[in-house]
Amino acid sequence: LYLDQPLEEGREVPATSAQAHYLGGVMRRAPGDAVLLFNGRDGEWEARIAALRKDRCLVRPERRTRAQEVAPATRLLVTAVKRDAMDWMAEKATELGIGAIQPVLTRRSITDRVNTGRLSSIAQEAAEQCGRLTVPAIAPAAPLHAVLDAWDGTPLLVGDERRESPPLAALAQGLPVGPWAWLVGPEGGFERAELDDLRRRAFVSTVSLGPRILRAETAAVAGLAVLQALAGD
Numbered sequence: 746l747y748l749d750q751p752l753e754e755g756r757e758v759p760a761t762s763a764q765a766h767y768l769g770g771v772m773r774r775a776p777g778d779a780v781l782l783f784n785g786r787d788g789e790w791e792a793r794i795a796a797l798r799k800d801r802c803l804v805r806p807e808r809r810t811r812a813q814e815v816a817p818a819t820r821l822l823v824t825a826v827k828r829d830a831m832d833w834m835a836e837k838a839t840e841l842g843i844g845a846i847q848p849v850l851t852r853r854s855i856t857d858r859v860n861t862g863r864l865s866s867i868a869q870e871a872a873e874q875c876g877r878l879t880v881p882a883i884a885p886a887a888p889l890h891a892v893l894d895a896w897d898g899t900p901l902l903v904g905d906e907r908r909e910s911p912p913l914a915a916l917a918q919g920l921p922v923g924p925w926a927w928l929v930g931p932e933g934g935f936e937r938a939e940l941d942d943l944r945r946r947a948f949v950s951t952v953s954l955g956p957r958i959l960r961a962e963t964a965a966v967a968g969l970a971v972l973q974a975l976a977g978d
């Protein structure tokens with residue numbers, strides 16, 4: 746369970762009401778049962794349920810079972826797409842170990858509304874499910890050009906479906922060890938001027954995931970899987 750509370754031996758901390766419901770109603774846990782806790786800072790702890798009612802739960806950390814992991818420095822930049830697709834991307838990107846997610850707004854974005862709180866909750870649940878000890882940070886949506894103008898020089902790989910770019914797998918094999926970022930465009934794709942602007946930046950490489958046109962969310966997750974396999978940990 747992810748709890749945004751300091752974790753230390755013997756110090757009881759409250760779970761959220763949703764977690765209390767999950768533990769009691771779904772998992773059928775009872776006081777005295779063990780659960781694993783993390784907060785993104787203090788590692789993983791084995792804890793006992795000290796009290797459990799319908800929507801309230803107290804847990805008591807007893808033993809640290811894993812040291813804190815360092816948050817990955819990798820980033821996913823996704824153009825705001827439909828809510829379900831954003832949710833799915835946030836979940837899968839968390840499972841694939843992404844460090845942070847930056848929603849971006851491009852000329853063909855179909856929406857500029859991104860619910861970062863909702864995406865953070867999804868990322869938290871996905872981190873719990875896959876045994877990560879960090880939760881990806883979800884940044885507020887920002888225009889693509891503003892994100893690029895403030896960029897720190899990390900290699901940025903950009904999905905290009907127009908058959909004008911080398912395969913991602915070939916390029917990723919030559920990546921230096923270290924942080925990278927992966928950017929996919931909106932359902933309508935990047936405009937030509939946006940792609941030209943991206944290509945002018947020294948840190949950008951445009952890459953292909955094959956000859957078929959993938960949905961934005963498929964391209965996001967497929968690219969992360971390739972990068973994770975070749976350059977991630």
Ligand code: SAM
Binds near residue numbers: 905955964
């Ligand atoms: N412009 C396209 C069209 O309407 O024909 C579709 C864009 S696609 C649905 C959305 C985004 O996914 C693209 O901007 C690109 O970043 C990524 N993408 C899709 N297929 C890809 C591929 N085969 N290789 C690399 N990136 C791809």
